[in-house]
Amino acid sequence: MRTSIRLKILGLTLTPVILILVTLIGMTSYWASTYSADQLYRKVRADLSVAKGILAIRQQQDLSTLKQLSQHQVLQQVPLLDPMAQQQWLSIYQLLDAYKQIHQLDFVRLIPVSEVAHYILEESSLAKVASNIVHGEAKAGLQLISPQEMSAIAPELIPQMQIELQNTPRAMPTQKRIETRGLFIRTLHPVQVDGKVVAILDTGRLLNRNNAFVDQIRDLVYQAGTLPEGGIGTVTLFLDDTRISTNVPRDFNDTDVQSEQGEFTRALGTRVSHDVNKKVLQKGESWVDRAFVVNQWYISAYDPIEDFSGKRIGMLYTGFLEQPYTDIYHKTLIELIGAIAVVTFISSILVLRSAGLVIHPLKRIHSVVQAVKLGRRQRIGMMENHDEFSELAEQFDLMLDLLEERNRQIQQAAEVLEQKVQERTQSLQDKTQELQEHIHLLQDTRAQLVTKEKLAVLGELTAGIAHEINNPAAVILGNIDLLQAILGQDSQPVEEEIELIVQQVYRIRSLINNLLQYSRPSEYTQAMASININPVVEETLVLVRHTLEKQAMQVKLHLNAQQQVEANVQQLQQVLVNLIMNAANATEGAGLIEIETGDWVEKGCIEGVFIRVLDQGEGITETALPHIFDPFFTTRDNGTGLGLSVSYGIIRRYGGDIQVSSILGQGSTFTVYLRTKAELTNSDEATTQQLLATLGEVQRG
Known part of the structure; x- marks a missing residue:
């Protein structure tokens, strides 16, 4: 590159500095992104553990309170009650209804042991655990209940169970349009009197559209100050791959969501991405990574959830918006680059100001070189600074003196050489022109000889062909005339064909005449x-x-x-x-x-x-x-x-x-x-x- 020495010195000085700074930026960026990602994944994994703990605590609380209910003195009178004594059963129903209201359950019922067999026939979900409860074992966990079963338990819950599936980017294709099943926290406890099971207490807490439940988990996991400004923490319960209870917003631009105040449109009915579905639901593994949730990227953690029998029926999710952390990372990186740019700019000014001590002698040498290049006689002379540049200037002046003497000698020799070259060149040009004239003459002579030889051969061949073809042509014409004379009027039907034969014979004669004319070009134009x-x-x-x-x-x-x-x-x-x-x-x-x-x-x-x-x-x-x-x-x-x-x-x-x-x-x-x-x-x-x-x-x- 044709640049000034000042810029080259600046480049040489700043190049290692810039390389070090770029390396520093790269390493800082890598360490920051790696450390931040690791910390974010650790946090979301801990958030998922807290959410799972809260879900397990809720199940244990329901089981504990149900155990206390089973020991109530009203229920201890169940074996003594007459099934037809409605007034006596009314007190039991009032007790169960009060329990349902206090603990905010969706259904509470008492099933006498004598009627368990009848209930099992209509409710397959009860049949899976009934035998354990009858033998005195209590159960608490998650379970799916179909709308057919729910029509016998609490038909008023069926509309709340129904969730319409929404088109979701990156989700697996499905023909299903609506989810009708309900996901419940179900608790069953035996009622024992004198060590004998006389009835089963069955309670359920519907998780479909249970916004209060997931919001409670979110508020415990993502308390104020745990996320940066603009961060959104979310918790979701999935039935298979469908969100049945969530605080993930469907529209990320909702101002209520950004301020975390008031109600917003929840992403109910949307479905999990294909990658998460494959790993969590199909393989039964946990997912801790970034994931595309509805319409934004979240730092996400998913864990499969199972029912009483150990069958995977859905997922539990916790996660928070990735964008605020990305903004913080980019902001930090820009600030670092800006600081480095300022340092580089200040260093460049200092280097340029200090480069004058080196550049001034070089400029003086450069000016002398340009003057000599233009033909002027000029020398550098003595320089004030006694360093390498002073010695260079002295040697350069000596070299210019020697060069001037050599140029004078070369000029004299060149004049003599130029005169001799001109003489030899003129001689060569004369001989070349003479040789070209001889070559053209030789080529013309050879072409004429070849052409005349061809014409001689063709003339002889043409004469022979003309003699051999004219005789049969004359015989054909004579015989045609004889046929016409002999046939007379009988030749009328083939008159046109005879005329065509005659024309072709004359055409043959014309071709022969042309051949003869070609052997005599001067007569061709006739x-x-x-x-x-x-x-x-x-x-x-x-x-x-x-x-x-x-x-x-x-x-x-x-x-x-x-x-x-x-x-x-x-x-x-x-x-x-x-x-x-x-x-x-x-x-x-x-x-x-x-x-x-x-x-x-x-x-x-x-x-x-x-x-x-x-x-x-x-x-x-x-x-x-x-x-x-x-x-x-x-x-x-x-x-x-x-x-x-x-x-x-x-x-x-x-x-x-x-x-x-x-x-x-x-x-x-x-x-x-x-x-x-x-x-x-x-x-x-x-x-x-x-x-x-x-x-x-x-x-x-």
Whole structure:
């Protein structure tokens, strides 16, 4: 980096300081977060233990008070009572009702031993413990009671038991929509007279919607001052994974919740997260960690709760909001970073002020270096401070003197060398130019020799082909004339076919004449004429009619060309036949070929006409498309690869062009461009290429 020495000194000085401070921040942050998290988890684990203790104390209190009730003198008269003596039973019912009101129970009942069997048939929850109570054992614990059983015990409690399930983020999917069962602290105690059990006292405290119970636990666990400002402590009882009694708010933004005063919307019916459900309810393990509770993160502790038979029926939860502790942590971290930033800033000022003693000599040396760089003769001279910089300045001045002398010597040598280089360079340039002229002359001579050799061979071959083909063609024409003379009027049904044979024979002769003309390029232009391409297209279709009908191909014409072009009719038909037959061969089965003609307009000027042949065939692959005009390149098993090459050579010799576009699986489009005035190419190379193309066409025909 191009920075001043002052900044570099500052960087070198502050880098270890900054590294130490960053390390200190990181270690402090790690220790604080680890220690804080450990302390928070210890606290919430202790809170859960207190809540479990309060729940156990409540059960023992209910059992203790029920034991005292069983020894009441009114209940000691149960064996002497007549079941039909309503007045005597009324005092017992009054005693039980008073007990229920004093201890805020939801139901209290007395079941004579003689009727226990009847009750067991209707209440499966009672059947699980009845035998133990009849034998003199007392029971206190948590138990689920269904609405069917509750209709026989205390039907007025059924609406309080029902809790509608709410959609809860991160909870396990469920089809259940309402919880109808009730979770009770149930206490059963035998009534014994003279050591014999004569009745069962059965009490229950409904925990569904029992806000006073969970609020009492919360107030004992999270007393004032145990949580930071904004902290919320919560306690929840779960039936399975559903909150049936809780002080967790459904809406965290509720102002009553934030101030911990007044009523608020409790998250009844919401469900525990999937992770907690899996660990606590399914595996029976405790959870002490952060957890997502309804809509916020809490430091949470969950413990499974069981009924009389040891079956997991729900969970007990304690927890407090994580956000206040996170805010305290972030605030402390920001204050630490701010203090470190202030210390770093003050240190930077002190370092910069102290760096002047080092920077001043360096600035003096730097100014001399810049002056020498600009061409001025300047020296550092003696420096006041006698240290390493003074010795450096003396050595630097000496080096500048030596450098100046060396530059003078180098300049003299460079002038002499430059003169010699110029002389040698001019000599090399002259010889290079002469060599290039000889190379061009040699290349032109070799090209002419090769071309003349090809023309000589092709001329000899053309003469032989012309002699061998003209004789059979003459025989065919003679025999056709003889057939017409012999048949007379009987030849009328095949008159069109005979005429087509004659035309094709003359076309063969025309091709032979073209071969002879190619061997004599100076006579080639005699076959050119100004033509209208629309009739040429129509006449060409007659030549390929039988082949197209055999393949059930249809041809659609759009002949809109108005301009005439200069070309050879037979050669143009040869090009069109190649394009039409290629379009037919590219289409499997029946299909449509469109032929369109029009004026070729380029940059607002009419250059000539275009002929466009469109098919709906298989198209041409991207790899084959650049090579379709190369001689002997074909994609068909029975193709020669000369048709498009011949057509391309003919059109290019006229000064025109053939372009192709294709979409694989949709078809291809060939467009022929012909000029109003042909721009013939008369070079030997072009003639040779055209002869090769025409020979290929003759061989294919």
